[in-house]
Amino acid sequence: MSYASLKAAALDLEKHGMLLRIPQEVDPNLEIAEIHRRVFEAGGPALLFERVKGSPFPALSNLYGTFARTEFLFRHTLAKVQKVVELKVDMAQLMKKPLRYVSAPFTALSALPMRVPIAPILHGTTTIGQLPQIKSWPMDGGAFVTLPQVLTLPPGSRSIMQSNLGMYRIQLSGNDYIPNKEVGMHYQLHRGIGVHHTAYNASNEPFRCSIFVGGPPSHAFAAIMPLPEGLSELTFAGMLGGRRFRYLYRNGHVLSGDADFVITGIIRKDLKKPEGPFGDHLGYYSLTHDFPVMEVEQVYHRKDAIWHFTVVGRPPAEDSSFGYLIHKIVELLTPQEFPGIVELNAVDAAGVHPLLLAIGSERYMPFRERKPEEILTQANRLLGSGQTSLAKFLFIAAQGDTPGLNTHDIAAFFQHVLQRVDWRRDLHFHTRTTMDTLDYSGTGWNEGSKVIIACCGGKRRELASELLPSFSLPTGFAAPRFVMPGILAVQAPSFSDYTAYEHCAQLTEHLRGQDLSGIPLIVLTEDSQFLAATLNNFLWATFTRANPSHDIHGVDSFVEHKHWGCRGPLVIDARVKPHHAPPLVPDPAVSRRVDDLFAQGGPLASVRW
Secondary structure (H helix, E strand, O other): OOOOHHHHHHHHHHHHHEEEEEEEEOOOEEEEHHHHHHHHHOOOOEEEEEEEEOOOOOOOEEEOOOOOHHHOOOOHHHHHHHHHHHHHHOOOOHHHHEEEEEEHHHHHHHOOOEEEOOOOHHHHHEEEEOOOOOOOOOOOOOOEEEEOEEOOOOOOOOEEEEOOEEEOOOEOOHHHHHHHHEEEEOOOOOOOHHHHHHHHHHOOEEEEEEEOOOHHHHHHHHHHOOOOOOHHHHHHHHHHOOOOOOEEEOEEEEEOOOHHHHHHEEEEEEEEEEEOEOOOOEEEOOEEEEEEEEEEEEEEEEEOOOOOOOOOOOOOOOOOOHHHHHHHHHHHHHHOOOOOOOOOEEOOOHOOOOOOEEOOOOOOOOOOOOOOHHHHHHHHHHOOOOHHOOEEEEEEEEOOOOOOOOOOOOHHHHHHHHHHHOOOEEEEEEEEEOOOOOOOOEEEEEEEEEEEEEOOOOOOOOOOOOOOOOOOOOOOOOEEEEEOOOEEEEEEEOOOOOOOOHHHHHHHHHOOOOOOOOHHHHHHHOOOHHHHHHHHHHHHHHHOOHHHHHEEEEEOOEOOOOOEEEEEOEEOOOOOOOEEEEEEOOOOHHHHHHHHOOOOOOOOOOOOO
16 A cells, blocks of 8 residues: 555554544643653554644644554555665675565666656645644744655756755744744754755855655655665655655745645755754753754645654654664665674664664684674774764674574673673773764763773673672762662762762772672662663663763773773763753643543543553
């Protein structure tokens, strides 16, 4: 089945019991987001909000809210797309497995974008202010488009195959934007649209931009998918959707014929305005920074337009399904893109970029100790390539030391690493380097460090899950709790720039000489009960709040020929720092209001899934 519109997809989900209509009027200011989060966390259906306060348009969220529902939407095309992507990366596969790939060229050719003279998007026009003004978190700077498909062309081009389609955050209101006339554009210069921006700066042409919202479900996914060189996002959208991407030109702008909304305008080359804050996918606010501004020319909509949105926040969230689907499509490509790498997992619960787990290949060298060698080369390749270069903590293990080891059984992977790692040898830092723009744990915006933790060989230790009677902590440290065997959370004094290293030195000196052989990792936190309560809490709090060069300490540490290591447990300081962005916390009054909506006698009391 192919969907010609977002509405067609919604009706298909409803037919199969996967969509819930909410007929009551709901407030786009925090209330809709709170409802969405509750339904998502319960594994509930897609949500069609039929009456959005202040807007004539309905809104749809949680479309990709479960992995099963995401696969259902693309059930007829996913296998075909996998083959095309595999072949695009390595054409030699066609000769090795001709029967597997015989249909792949036809899949790609039949999905090429198609120019049309007229399309549903031309039904009517509206204004920015009439769109659902969905604000998800109390400190957000205004309403945002959270599933935008942003299309630009390079200067002098009208070739749709040269276009860039990306998902770059759009702020619709708030801050200093002129209502209905300006929107904020959040992107970096190294991204596709940023490359175009640089080219337009050197030209006299206006920088035209089109923002699509809605359309068939494959369109939003195409905007986020990392594609191999030479495969356009619009062709990919056609393949995954089973329907060619329809487009047309109006006033020099590209319109998506099947979109629900298209916002067109000119990005100012000489103007930036404060954009944000925005509650982002690491579970914290990305703060206010200057970003480009688009002057709005027109807002088009189709007759049955539905505003497609999601609610971003601490993972897992709806956008976790994007990562899942990307993995499904490219899982067979890892060895081609990263020679020697067997498996990867950018850990969603840690915010994706802060934590990367990998399994590499280490050839057996006779007559010498089995230790990390080749996997270090493979790790550096990961940190120097594409999206994996954003990783902050990279744990890499050698294949073969534990049968059946995989990066998606996260608890077992950590157990494997901690049983084998040698902190004297296996830590490799990259200091004063770049970090993910959304990660505020570093020394400045987009500045921080990375660390590779590599392990290879047999077990060095058995992991403890109980403290010895002789264990003690210095004054100010308390409430030790095991996250899992070998990982101990310790409650530490509140972080202060002036005392942080003093605290850590006090702890590591106090622990020196104690028998901690079964506890290779200690994590400092303000709330050890929270951090140890679930695996996801540990992953999120530890790896989003630590900057390796500043926040890794060790018992009995040393520097030898510029290599830092420790003979006792590694200590990660995962306390909240003064320079961190605030975490995302729902508005209590809105939470109570939504409690009342779902309570017995409330307007949503009958809503069940």
